[in-house]
Amino acid sequence: MNLFRSEEHARNWSDFAEDMAPSLLPISEWADIFANPFFRQRGREDYISWTRSAEGAAAFGELRARLPRRTET
Amino acid sequence: MSDEADLKLLDQGYHTIMRRVVETGRAPHYTDLASELGLELGAAKALIHDLVAVTPGWTHPGTDYLASFPPFNLQPTQYHVTIDGEQNWFAQCGFEAMAVRWLVPGKHVEINAPCLCCGEPIFVSMCDDVIESIQPEEAVGYSPSEVGGDAASRPFR
Numbered sequence: 024m025n026l027f028r029s030e031e032h033a034r035n036w037s038d039f040a041e042d043m044a045p046s047l048l049p050i051s052e053w054a055d056i057f058a059n060p061f062f063r064q065r066g067r068e069d070y071i072s073w074t075r076s077a078e079g080a081a082a083f084g085e086l087r088a089r090l091p092r093r094t095e096t
Numbered sequence: 097m098s099d100e101a102d103l104k105l106l107d108q109g110y111h112t113i114m115r116r117v118v119e120t121g122r123a124p125h126y127t128d129l130a131s132e133l134g135l136e137l138g139a140a141k142a143l144i145h146d147l148v149a150v151t152p153g154w155t156h157p158g159t160d161y162l163a164s165f166p167p168f169n170l171q172p173t174q175y176h177v178t179i180d181g182e183q184n185w186f187a188q189c190g191f192e193a194m195a196v197r198w199l200v201p202g203k204h205v206e207i208n209a210p211c212l213c214c215g216e217p218i219f220v221s222m223c224d225d226v227i228e229s230i231q232p233e234e235a236v237g238y239s240p241s242e243v244g245g246d247a248a249s250r251p252f253r
Contacts, residue, residue, distance in 0.1 A: 024189035024239040025212050026175075026220075032213035033238040046239040050220060050230050053237040054194040058225070062167070062195035065114060071106040071150060090243045 026050065045091035059086045106150065108133055109143045113165055118199050121184040123162040123170050152188075152244060167192035167199070178206040190237055197222050204228075211235075 027033040033047055060082035064073055073079045112132055116124050124132065130140035141160050148154050148162070156163040156171075163171050166188045175187035177196055180203045187193035193207045207220040219231040 024191045024243060025237070026190035026193075026207075026209050026218045027213055027236050027238060028211040028216055028218055028232055029234045030236050032211050033236055036213045036238070038240050039238070040240040043238070043240050043242070046237070046243070048237055050194075050235050050237055051227055053191050054220075054222065054227050057191055057194040058198075063198040065167075065195070066199050066201075068111045069107045070114075071110050071147075072103050074150075075103070091239075093242055 042093050042095075043091070045094060048091070056086070056089050059089070061086050105133075105143060106146060109147050110151070113147070113162070114199065117165055117168050117170070117185075121168075121186075123165055126160055152192075164188050167195040174209050174212075176208045178208070179203050183208075191239070191243065193220070194222070197224060 025033075025036075027036065030047055033039060060078070061074070064070060064079075064082075067073060074083070109129065112129060113123055116122065126140040126144050127137060129135065129143065130137050133140065133143075135143065144155065144160055144162060151166065153165045154163055155161055161170075163169070168177075169175075169186045169188045171186070173186045173188065175190055175193045176183055177185035177187050177193065179185065179196070179200050185196070187196060187207065190207075190209065193209070196207075197203075197205045201224060204221060204223050207218075209218045210216065211218055217231075218235050219229065220235075221228040
């Protein structure tokens with residue numbers, strides 16, 4: 024879960040794995056993914072309870088749907 | 097202790113630790129947590145481990161020391177976080193760095209990190225919902241593994 028100066032730099036990284044190429048996204052897109060309520064709500068006093076609420080579960084479902092997955096090789 | 101009481105304690109522990117990390121860049125030791133929450137030492141130590149079990153954080157292996165409490169990391173990483181001009185924090189990873197802003201509403205957050213390929217700098221600044229600058233503009237994020245681990249066992253729950 025690292026940042027690179029460009030896609031070319033990421034692909035030249037020694038740990039680059041082609042099957043996770045779907046995670047190669049502009050920083051702005053990762054910033055949007057990490058704007059999910061799951062992250063926005065971390066400052067609340069009842070955060071752990073919130074994660075187990077219907078609202079928290081819905082946020083988590085939305086987050087999971089957006090996270091890139093490993094492709095079949 | 098009832099499930100409701102357990103959950104309330106998790107809430108209190110999480111909020112206390114997060115507040116301390118935001119304010120100081122450091123996490124409390126479980127003895128500090130015990131004092132702050134009025135817990136016995138063993139209960140506070142258990143609370144640390146219970147919290148990392150239900151969040152994407154972790155303790156240093158074989159210890160009770162919090163090492164990561166996302167979006168922050170308590171051990172230095174390459175993701176330097178500056179909040180309103182003060183560089184006192186590290187992000188757990190490049191992606192979690194993007195989530196620091198939600199804990200400091202209205203403040204300017206800057207991320208400075210070297211590219212792992214060339215060592216040259218990457219810079220991101222943001223405030224709440226606004227991404228103010230990404231340098232270089234073509235910078236990307238990439239993970240060689242699925243974020244949060246395998247879908248079946250992700251610690252987001």
